[in-house]
Amino acid sequence: MKKIFLLIGIACISATAFAQQGAVRIGVGADFGIPTGSFGDIFSAGIGGYAKGLFGVSEHGYATFTTGYSSFKAKGSGSLGKVTWGIVPLLAGYRHHFSRFFAEPQAGYSINIAKATISGVSANESEGAFTWAVGVGFMASPKVELGLRYQSAHKEGDAVSLVGLRLGYNFSLR
Numbered sequence: 001m002k003k004i005f006l007l008i009g010i011a012c013i014s015a016t017a018f019a020q021q022g023a024v025r026i027g028v029g030a031d032f033g034i035p036t037g038s039f040g041d042i043f044s045a046g047i048g049g050y051a052k053g054l055f056g057v058s059e060h061g062y063a064t065f066t067t068g069y070s071s072f073k074a075k076g077s078g079s080l081g082k083v084t085w086g087i088v089p090l091l092a093g094y095r096h097h098f099s100r101f102f103a104e105p106q107a108g109y110s111i112n113i114a115k116a117t118i119s120g121v122s123a124n125e126s127e128g129a130f131t132w133a134v135g136v137g138f139m140a141s142p143k144v145e146l147g148l149r150y151q152s153a154h155k156e157g158d159a160v161s162l163v164g165l166r167l168g169y170n171f172s173l174r
Contacts (some may be wrong), residue, residue: 022056027145029168033070033087036150036161043085046072046162054095054170062095064104070164081118087160088113089131089151097139106133110153112160129155135164143170 033046048070054062067090074083093106110131116123135149147166152159 022058022062023054024056024173025054025062025170026173027052027054027168027170029145029166031068031070032165033072033151033162034164035072036163037159039072039085039160039162042074043072044075046070046085048087050089050166050168052168057094060097062097064091064093064095064106066091066093066106081116083114083116085160086113086115087111087153089133091131091133093133100139102137102139102145104133104135104137104147104149106135107131110160112153127155129153129160133164135166137166143172144168145170 028051029049031048031050033048034040035043035045048068050066050068052064052066054064057063067088070087072085072087074085088111089108090110091106091108093104095102095104108131109128111126111128113124113126131151131153133149133151135147137145137147139145145166145168147164147168149164149166150161151164152161
């Protein structure tokens with residue numbers, strides 16, 4: 001796990017060095033996730049928030065780093081018990097703008113957190129997994145974006161996958 005954080009750190013430093021060529025932005029927003037596959041068989045749609053660094057590397061390209069938190073409630077959770085799944089992505093990527101549209105592949109790591117409370121007894125478990133995502137979006141204005149992405153985390157043959165809808169606001173730092 002330390003190696004992954006080291007690689008992410010190196011990627012961020014490298015992106016910052018290249019950022020001298022373009023704009024630097026910070027994006028924040030809301031995510032709505034729809035679980036797919038076996039993850040969707042167990043969990044309902046979730047909601048969360050995110051923060052994204054965008055470091056200009058060309059006139060139309062940005063190196064990106066995304067993190068946040070999304071929470072999903074298990075289907076059938078009720079008065080006897082509650083089970084939730086949280087996802088904290090740590091993804092590096094590249095966003096390329098085609099006029100008002102953009103495409104953004106990403107890869108990295110996610111921390112997946114399972115929480116259960118049954119008859120007053122609570123338990124937590126977390127583990128990390130290789131995660132990749134691919135997204136497309138539309139800039140409704142120079143600061144407001146709408147996005148759609150597919151994200152999948154893989155570990156030991158299991159996958160936690162979702163389709164995400166995103167509404168974000170980007171602040172320019174220079």
